[in-house]
Amino acid sequence: MLKSQMRRPATYSVLAFRPLRNSAAQSLNAPRSRFASSRSEKPSLSSHWIRNSLGFAVTGTAVFLGYSYMTDGGKEAWTSPPEGTKKELVDANDLQAQFIQEKRSLKSPGVYTWGSNVYRVVDPGSKDTDIKTPRRFKYFDGQVLRDLKIEEKCGAAITENGDLVQWGQAFSESDFKPTATLTGKNLISLALSESRIIALSSDGTVYSLPTSKNAQIAGPKSTESSWVPFWPTQSNMSYRILNPSLKLGEKVTAISGGLEHVLLLTSSGRVFSAASSTENYPSLGQLGVEGLTWSTRPKGPADTCHEVTALKDSKIVQIACGDYHSLALSKDGRMFGFGDNSFGQLGVDFEPERPFKDAPFLIKVQKLYSRNLYLPKVTSIAAGGANTFFSVDAKRILGYEEEAATVHDLGKVTTDTWSCGRGIWGTLGNGRWVHLQDSPTKLKALSGMSEYDEKTKQMTPIRIRAMSVGTTHVSAILDNKTNVSKTIKDSLDQSKDWGYDVLFWGGNEHFQLGTGKRSNQSKPTYIKAPPENKKTQAEARLQIMPRHKGKVEKRNVSMEQRVECGRHVSAIYSAV
Numbered sequence: 001m002l003k004s005q006m007r008r009p010a011t012y013s014v015l016a017f018r019p020l021r022n023s024a025a026q027s028l029n030a031p032r033s034r035f036a037s038s039r040s041e042k043p044s045l046s047s048h049w050i051r052n053s054l055g056f057a058v059t060g061t062a063v064f065l066g067y068s069y070m071t072d073g074g075k076e077a078w079t080s081p082p083e084g085t086k087k088e089l090v091d092a093n094d095l096q097a098q099f100i101q102e103k104r105s106l107k108s109p110g111v112y113t114w115g116s117n118v119y120r121v122v123d124p125g126s127k128d129t130d131i132k133t134p135r136r137f138k139y140f141d142g143q144v145l146r147d148l149k150i151e152e153k154c155g156a157a158i159t160e161n162g163d164l165v166q167w168g169q170a171f172s173e174s175d176f177k178p179t180a181t182l183t184g185k186n187l188i189s190l191a192l193s194e195s196r197i198i199a200l201s202s203d204g205t206v207y208s209l210p211t212s213k214n215a216q217i218a219g220p221k222s223t224e225s226s227w228v229p230f231w232p233t234q235s236n237m238s239y240r241i242l243n244p245s246l247k248l249g250e251k252v253t254a255i256s257g258g259l260e261h262v263l264l265l266t267s268s269g270r271v272f273s274a275a276s277s278t279e280n281y282p283s284l285g286q287l288g289v290e291g292l293t294w295s296t297r298p299k300g301p302a303d304t305c306h307e308v309t310a311l312k313d314s315k316i317v318q319i320a321c322g323d324y325h326s327l328a329l330s331k332d333g334r335m336f337g338f339g340d341n342s343f344g345q346l347g348v349d350f351e352p353e354r355p356f357k358d359a360p361f362l363i364k365v366q367k368l369y370s371r372n373l374y375l376p377k378v379t380s381i382a383a384g385g386a387n388t389f390f391s392v393d394a395k396r397i398l399g400y401e402e403e404a405a406t407v408h409d410l411g412k413v414t415t416d417t418w419s420c421g422r423g424i425w426g427t428l429g430n431g432r433w434v435h436l437q438d439s440p441t442k443l444k445a446l447s448g449m450s451e452y453d454e455k456t457k458q459m460t461p462i463r464i465r466a467m468s469v470g471t472t473h474v475s476a477i478l479d480n481k482t483n484v485s486k487t488i489k490d491s492l493d494q495s496k497d498w499g500y501d502v503l504f505w506g507g508n509e510h511f512q513l514g515t516g517k518r519s520n521q522s523k524p525t526y527i528k529a530p531p532e533n534k535k536t537q538a539e540a541r542l543q544i545m546p547r548h549k550g551k552v553e554k555r556n557v558s559m560e561q562r563v564e565c566g567r568h569v570s571a572i573y574s575a576v
Contacts, residue, residue: 155178379463
């Protein structure tokens, strides 16, 4: 196929040459025909000489052009195909899907964004209201990031050195260019609420600052320690520090946030919650403290941290937040939920008289596998908007009255992905369009997948490596094998590595799926990688780069690519 692609320009050149060759032959034959049919007419010496001269001239021209084509590759303008059908020469490597993102990441790491640009978040320098396909974010060219979160009205990123950068109209209504705000704190991750940014530093300190630049300048300033003993200084911007009651040696290791609340996960597996909105106090049970409201809250700041004591006996290893609901995953594979259940996002029956649950409860996964033939264990969770997603490793066990000798798949592990919540935009990914899904439904496109592992010489399940859930759309990165014959001596640009497969689905009202079309997708689908050169006609499936070493300002940096879905927007970025 590659050879035929490379030969196409030559084919066009030959076609363009043949009409000229035929016309030359006709020019030579035409005088002979007229002379043979008119023997009685004796041609004059001058006319005969003119005919012969023209014939030899045309023949010479044809020979010269043919020689030029053979030696020149047919690059002259006259040998080009007709206007509208011209195709540029394409580098063969650009036609191979597994190398496009690899080459780009190695040469120039950065950020790609697409979706709603009404608030100048996807492309601050463009007046387009929607960006239909992935577009490179020029400000971050050549940069690797620690974290990036993007929403319709604002965007925020943590640079390689741990500084916070913000942009979008929610940050500034006049200056759309990304601007460094909270610096010198060695930040590692962040979460966005409706009006504040929650940022986690490497030492476990949790900062809460307003999204708006004006509020950061005009708000109350905190006192900071100085390198000079007993000489405190005032911060140059307004922020607060969230202070959970930690044990000796314990620190916050992860954060996740919704529109009005944030969850904090500690190194000992405990979970704390706090309000994260300047104007609205969480009132749908998403804090996980039974009976907690604005009127019943304890004395002190509105963003006081509360331990979710119902999870105290379970070592939690992962947390996730939707707009108004929360999830927690324990080390032994149990999943807990609390908060809003208006669309069934907690995976239990919706009760109109009580649309939320303010106390964490165990979400029963065993009921999803009938006849007790499988032992399910939740391995990952994700949430966003009014949706919940979770992956399950289901191990085949011996059923009632079964004999081990008759069960051929005993001990086999099948990986499934389930979803619940709002599906009117196709966000559930199960191929259906429903308003409310309060019983988890299986995503067939992301369940029961397996591949052959060259190292173990056996079939292994393909799990979900990472998932990001926006308000109406979702992305999932598969943990597929990225190489089949890589040796220790191979560098990334020499090996035959593939990237991780990434799929998108759900609402596409602002082109946030990156398909270039506005139609929603109710099933996971692949999208195409943005062309490196607009003149090329090559198209390739988008893949995500695994961790590798790439060049950043003449430095070799270990990096990987990540996907982020927000409210009507999406992004891919190079992360350390």
